[in-house]
Amino acid sequence: MATCMFYIDEGGNIDDHHIPIRNGESPLFCLAAIALQLDDWREFDREYLRLKRKFFQKEIDESGERAEIWEVKDLCQPRNRDSSRRHAFLSEVLVLCDRYQARTFGITFLKNAEAPTPPETLYALGLQCLAERFNAYINESAIFEHGILIADRRKHHFDFEAAKGYLSYVFGHETGKQLTKLQEAPLFADSRLTAGLQIAHHIASLLAGNHHHYYCRDIPGALDYSHLQRYWNRLGTHEFKSKGLYDEHQMFGYRVQDFSQRSP
Numbered sequence: 001m002a003t004c005m006f007y008i009d010e011g012g013n014i015d016d017h018h019i020p021i022r023n024g025e026s027p028l029f030c031l032a033a034i035a036l037q038l039d040d041w042r043e044f045d046r047e048y049l050r051l052k053r054k055f056f057q058k059e060i061d062e063s064g065e066r067a068e069i070w071e072v073k074d075l076c077q078p079r080n081r082d083s084s085r086r087h088a089f090l091s092e093v094l095v096l097c098d099r100y101q102a103r104t105f106g107i108t109f110l111k112n113a114e115a116p117t118p119p120e121t122l123y124a125l126g127l128q129c130l131a132e133r134f135n136a137y138i139n140e141s142a143i144f145e146h147g148i149l150i151a152d153r154r155k156h157h158f159d160f161e162a163a164k165g166y167l168s169y170v171f172g173h174e175t176g177k178q179l180t181k182l183q184e185a186p187l188f189a190d191s192r193l194t195a196g197l198q199i200a201h202h203i204a205s206l207l208a209g210n211h212h213h214y215y216c217r218d219i220p221g222a223l224d225y226s227h228l229q230r231y232w233n234r235l236g237t238h239e240f241k242s243k244g245l246y247d248e249h250q251m252f253g254y255r256v257q258d259f260s261q262r263s264p
Contacts, residue, residue, distance in 0.1 A: 001143065001146075002037050002038065002039055002145070003037075003039075003144065004035050004134075004137070004138060004141070004144040004148070005036050005037070005038050005147070005150060006033045006105075006130070006134050006147055006148065007034050007036065007150050007196035007197050007200040008031060008127075008149060008150065008152065008197075009191065009201045010032075010152065011108075011206075011207060011208025011209070012029045012030045012108070014119040014122055016111075016116040017113055019113045019219065020219075020220035021220065021222055021223075022221065026208075026212070027111055027113070027212070027216045027219055028108055028109060028111060028208060028211060028212055028215070028216060029111060029122055029126075030107070030207055031106065031123065031126035031129075031130060031204070032104065032106035032203050032207050033104065033106070033130055033134070033200060033203075034102050034103070034104050034196065035105070035147075036196055036199075037100070037101075037144075041195075044096065044100050044195060044199075045195040048093075048195045049067060049195070052067055052070065055086075055088065056070075056089075068192075071191060071201075072202075073201075075089065075205060076202075076205040076209045078223045078224050078225060081224075081227035082227075087230075090231065093199060094231070094234050094238075098237075102238055103137060103238060103240045103253065104203050104235065104238040105130050105133050105134065105240055106130075106207045106253065106254045106255070107125075107126045107130055107255050107256075108207065108208065108256045108257070109122055109126065109256075109259055110256065110257070110260040113260075115262050120158065120161055120165075123158075123162055124165040124166070124169075127149075127162060127186065128166070128169050129255060131149070131169075131179055131182060133240060133251060133253055135178070135179040136240075136242050136246060137242075138181035138182070140244060144181075146181055147181055147183065148182075149185075149186035150188075150189050150196065151186050151187070151188050151197075152189070152191045152197050153188040153190050154188070159188040162186070163186055163188070164185075170182070203235075203238075206231050207254065209228040210228050210232050211256060213225040235254075239252060239254055241253065
């Protein structure tokens with residue numbers, strides 16, 4: 001039996017925001033993940049590296065960094081909406097996901113500007129929601145026996161508190177106690193050294209951008225992410241959809257949690 005790696009990264013912004021939305025703020029936070037087989041990590045690492053060199057060799061050369069370490073950022077930002085090169089790269093990344101039979105997951109929180117949820121709480125809730133879906137995916141898989149969580153590194157204190165909260169959940173909560181297919185606490189890694197996290201970053205950005213367009217486009221000051229709608233069906237083909245029922249409902253990889261209407 002194989003081991004599944006769940007690479008986890010963020011989209012949107014975990015911090016507080018205002019209405020109208022100010023520069024650099026976002027009304028939502030998305031924690032997304034991609035599931036890939038551990039045995040394939042060398043192959044998808046090299047394939048992703050070739051894609052970076054194919055589309056961004058000039059930028060890599062100008063950075064002075066090794067291609068493996070240089071990261072492709074801001075592909076989904078509205079200022080890049082008309083960049084055919086960036087759209088072609090994103091399409092190739094999704095083809096790579098097809099080739100390795102990746103499955104994707106995501107929890108998006110619509111944040112409340114007047115009564116913001118603390119960032120640590122948002123992240124912890126997101127991790128718990130994803131873990132339930134990861135465990136269901138492993139349970140239903142014909143090839144995976146266990147799963148390991150690897151998240152993009154933030155500040156040490158934040159990561160420590162996230163891991164500590166996760167362990168409290170899996171040992172102290174009735175639902176958490178059932179997540180027996182997931183090993184240990186989540187590990188935190190530098191995305192510059194981990195191709196799986198770099199790929200997860202693109203999934204998180206696409207998912208956050210689509211949810212931003214669907215749920216947040218009418219908020220004063222919101223940016224226009226309509227150019228990402230072309231990827232929605234592709235995201236749906238990779239989304240985990242359970243075969244069995246959980247609490248009498250099918251479980252889906254993507255979930256939206258609306259905190260925006262809560263009273264202060």
